[in-house]
Amino acid sequence: MISLRYVMLVILIFVNTLVNASTLEEVLEKKYIQFAFYENFPPFSYEDESGKIVGIDVDIAQLVADKLEVKLGKRLLAADESVDDDLRNGVWKGHFTAGGPSDVMMHIPYDPAFARANDKVAFLQPYFKELIAFAVNTYRIKNSSSLEAFFNDPIGVETATLADAYLLGAHGGKLRDNVKHYVNIAEAVKAMVDNEVYAVMATRSEIEFNLKKYDQDFLVTKLPTPGLTLDGWTLCAAVKADNVKLAKRLNEIFSELKASGDIERVFKSYGLNFKEASEKEIITPYNAQYAIE
């Protein structure tokens, strides 16, 4: 665990020094807001073949910047050990080699317990709900109603994801020998197309996006996952907790973008189904108490 772990930040617009994220006034004055996104994370944030930073999170950030009438800075941030670390690197502190924090970071889980543990960050209202799903080759797996199918047949996961950790331990380890590990979901889905595995467990967004490339009919479904404590979570943008005015303004903008259907349109443009975060799952930003009048 303590062997050296690397994370890379590609800083595209500013060469950072350790400075604070900008306040709303500074953003408006500079006409510039910098968002941090996870790197290598299709369909949310990734470099396309021409090297351009694209994706659902990037497009949403562009809509936010447009509403503010400022230019969008895009910074790709590789995942550290946990999102707690990512928030430190991306939002509230920065990193001693990679420079200062960005103004906003996308794709942050919205979870009260997680928010309490990260009190240096304000969590804005969530913009969608992610689900854990299975893609199943129903020609190979006839009874796709439970995980028992995979006591004997191979199933693909991305290494070191929730699906990986869950399946290795599920049903007392009975699937363990059939769990095949891939570096990302694109590779896992390709392995399913090639009949190396007969199913893939991952987030629904990644499954849907990667299946689009192939002209094959796989079932995308939920399966019973006994013991899995969480099979879905909502996602939001985050800013530094004391950046109160910016948090408040961004929160208004996210409300507008949700109400106008703009966010849903971005998901659809990537060929994805969109699931809204349900109403009970927040209106107020966590940790930015002063933003609420």
Add this chain to the structure above:
Amino acid sequence: MKLLSYSRDAAVIALAASLTALPATSAFAVSDSDILNDAETTNDVVSYGMGPQGQRYSTLTQINDKNVNKLVPAWTYSFGGEKQRGQESQPLVSNGKIFVTGSYSRAFALNSQTGEEIWQYDHRLPEGILPCCDVINRGGALYDNLFIFGTLDAQIVALDQETGDVVWKEKIDEFKDGYSNSAAPLIVKGKVITGVSGGEFGIIGRLEARDAKTGKMVWVRPTVEGHMGTLNGKDNGISGKTNASWPGDLWKTGGAATWNGATYDPEVDLIFVGTGNPAPWNAHMRPGDNLYSTSTVAIDPDTGKIAWHYQFTPNDGWDYDGVNETVSFNNGGKKLAGHADRNGFFYVLDRTNGKLVNAFPFVNQIDWAKGVDLKTGRPIETGVRPGDPSASTDGKKGKQIFVAPSFLGGKNWMPMAYSQATGLFYVPSNEWGMDLWNEPVTYKKGAAYLGAGFTIKPLNDDYIGALRAYDPITGKRVWEVKNKAPLWGGVLATAGNVVFTGTPEGFLKAFNAKTGEELWKFQTGSGVVGSPITWTEGGEQYIAVPSGWGGAVPLWGGDVAKAVKSLNQGGSLWAFKLSK
């Protein structure tokens, strides 16, 4: 072209005679025999460990237990810039130059008598590189006219000793995939031997041998069962037997990083490399020994084949990397090796075959095992293991355990010393434990994940670090010296009955090798977490050590990090000699 087994005195004469006739580099070429004899030749330090066996022992006696209190600075050199942080390097000395690496993949060559800079090399790191455990480097290697060291972006760079110009540069692996390099390379039979540092997930430990003069790959030996090695570009047999000690396809991403380098002993002609923990972190997911994680692996330097292995922590569940150095020593006609593991036990192995000869605790509290069975060579576990997160169905925090040592180890990377004069090992150890629990819901890359939580806790109010002298044959602790902060620097022993080591509080200290009595200390201005060396030049014995607090403790140390918060960073090299 290369002057084989040139004696150092002859080299000096040759220089005087032929400075203009020959390129200076060839006259001072560091040869294989120079490296093998490093421990005996006192006018240079041409290898990490002061000899490839890694004893860190010098036969010099000019500085000794009677006069070490008259040690004064000869010079000091600042690494400069804003790039300070942890300085974990060991310097090298040859041909009137001292070579040292610094944080952020920098290297420096100075006049070894005056400290005046000859050249500085700043490796161009990729934009925004973000290592987990500080930006340290542990040192370089000398060979021929080259100074060779590894970089944070997983490259190996060979510089001209005279100019600091790059002679060759090779990529070890993709830093974007989590690979890095921070250990000092080892030179064996004209080959430069390097391991890999890297992330928790997906990387595979391996040892590589390249032609030291050109960087051309000779062999690769993976340290995870099932992976194919190569020799001169051709398949050279897989390591171990596929799936013998791993379930499913987990061997493909098995970890076992070789991040702390290797040692070599010419008597048995074997390289000894330590390996890190297996992946994934949750041991319940990978029943089996998970070879060759948390082991010392002995590798033939000519073929890259595994001769033997000894595993310290089978099916590791506590993150006890086995990367600590394996130091060769002889006793009673036996060819032995000593290893002080993260897991709290000191192991004595027969280095001809890897069989366990002796094992004893070198820290006061070990919770995970009662001892090591000398017949089977396996630990006698107590059952203090983290719970299985997949067994928790209520979504609550899993069972919490407290276990000592912490994952930072009874001893971490910092090299111990073995004195041929006293027959004792001097082990920089730390007394700390950790709370470990499973978190049913954590988040990773914007998604839910099953994670583990930990907090490191000191075991005593008054100290964490302790420099300890052990008799490897009896397992008896001869003396100890406590230190408030955790010890994180290397140790040096000399025939002058002195043991040197540094402290995070900033002192370089000298102790009586037989009694542990503190004889001298000097405040270097920042924490000492590098490794001291000694050599003679112009008739005077020098001691040198880097200074600069940093490394894993302030980043990972939990409660301990709070205790060391006041320590300031730095970056300098200090040299000392006796006052006249």
